[in-house]
Amino acid sequence: MILNKRHLLGGLALGTGIGLMLSGCSTLTAFNNLTPKDGGSRRLARDVAYGDHARQTYDVYAPTSGPKNQKGWPVLVFFYGGNWDSGSKTDYAWMGRSLAALGYLVVIPDYRLYPEVVYPEFMKDAASAVRHLQGQAANWGGDPQRMGVMGHSAGAFIAISLALDEGFLTFDPLASNPFKVAIGVSGPYDFYPFDVDATLNSFGSYPRPLETQPINHATKSTTKFLLQHSRADTICRLSNAVNLDKALKKVGTESQLIVYEGLSHQDCAAAYSIPFRGKGPLRADCSKFLKANL
Numbered sequence: 673m674i675l676n677k678r679h680l681l682g683g684l685a686l687g688t689g690i691g692l693m694l695s696g697c698s699t700l701t702a703f704n705n706l707t708p709k710d711g712g713s714r715r716l717a718r719d720v721a722y723g724d725h726a727r728q729t730y731d732v733y734a735p736t737s738g739p740k741n742q743k744g745w746p747v748l749v750f751f752y753g754g755n756w757d758s759g760s761k762t763d764y765a766w767m768g769r770s771l772a773a774l775g776y777l778v779v780i781p782d783y784r785l786y787p788e789v790v791y792p793e794f795m796k797d798a799a800s801a802v803r804h805l806q807g808q809a810a811n812w813g814g815d816p817q818r819m820g821v822m823g824h825s826a827g828a829f830i831a832i833s834l835a836l837d838e839g840f841l842t843f844d845p846l847a848s849n850p851f852k853v854a855i856g857v858s859g860p861y862d863f864y865p866f867d868v869d870a871t872l873n874s875f876g877s878y879p880r881p882l883e884t885q886p887i888n889h890a891t892k893s894t895t896k897f898l899l900q901h902s903r904a905d906t907i908c909r910l911s912n913a914v915n916l917d918k919a920l921k922k923v924g925t926e927s928q929l930i931v932y933e934g935l936s937h938q939d940c941a942a943a944y945s946i947p948f949r950g951k952g953p954l955r956a957d958c959s960k961f962l963k964a965n966l
Contacts, residue, residue, distance in 0.1 A: 753825025828859025
């Protein structure tokens with residue numbers, strides 16, 4: 673088994689690499705199964721239902737050591753990507769363990785996908801998961817009053833949209849926003865007009881397309897934002913993060929944009945895993961931001 677791990681991880685690093693790992697479900701499943709997980713972390717619960725559909729469930733991860741205060745661990749909800757038409761929380765145990773090892777109660781939800789649903793239905797799933805978590809986090813040692821949201825790629829769209837568009841969770845951005853922080857990794861935030869299959873499929877039928885864009889919901893907010901993006905990302909252009917960062921700062925919302933060099937779209941997620949952490953300091957930068965703000 674050790675040799676198999678080395679062969680797989682070495683092949684991913686030297687061959688078609690991390691791009692293949694995060695673009696093919698079977699490869700990602702193999703990576704998740706074989707890659708070493710962060711110590712000091714564990715899975716607390718699996719397939720917690722937040723709705724009646726088979727994909728309306730989430731997994732829960734936590735540090736192995738107890739919370740530092742009586743209120744519990746800060747809570748971090750992570751949404752994975754996959755063009756809104758693929759992905760599974762099961763394949764992201766490595767991410768759950770990576771973030772939990774930093775000192776957070778981490779929840780990774782599944783959500784319904786295209787072609788079964790289109791926007792805004794998957795956003796409603798995401799909002800339902802968060803509402804359910806608000807009522808349950810304390811049962812796992814989490815503090816629902818200290819909650820952040822995070823995502824990669826299509827998951828970053830979901831995370832940032834939840835934090836900006838008060839319609840999904842019905843909050844006042846300056847009074848009752850549930851998220852103290854929102855982190856987007858390689859996310860699409862300003863991509864209208866729709867010009868690729870993924871966006872045409874999931875957003876093309878929505879009658880008011882400009883409403884789907886996170887940048888158009890930038891408003892003064894108590895949430896603090898961290899946007900991580902690579903200049904070399906050819907799947908989701910850097911302009912998405914640059915434009916949103918500017919829009920947030922313009923309305924007086926705290927936003928930090930960190931631009932990385934030479935990393936692919938998939939590299940930016942994989943850099944949170946043990947085998948590829950040397951690709952870039954995204955996890956360290958995220959940890960610093962979380963410690964300061966959550």
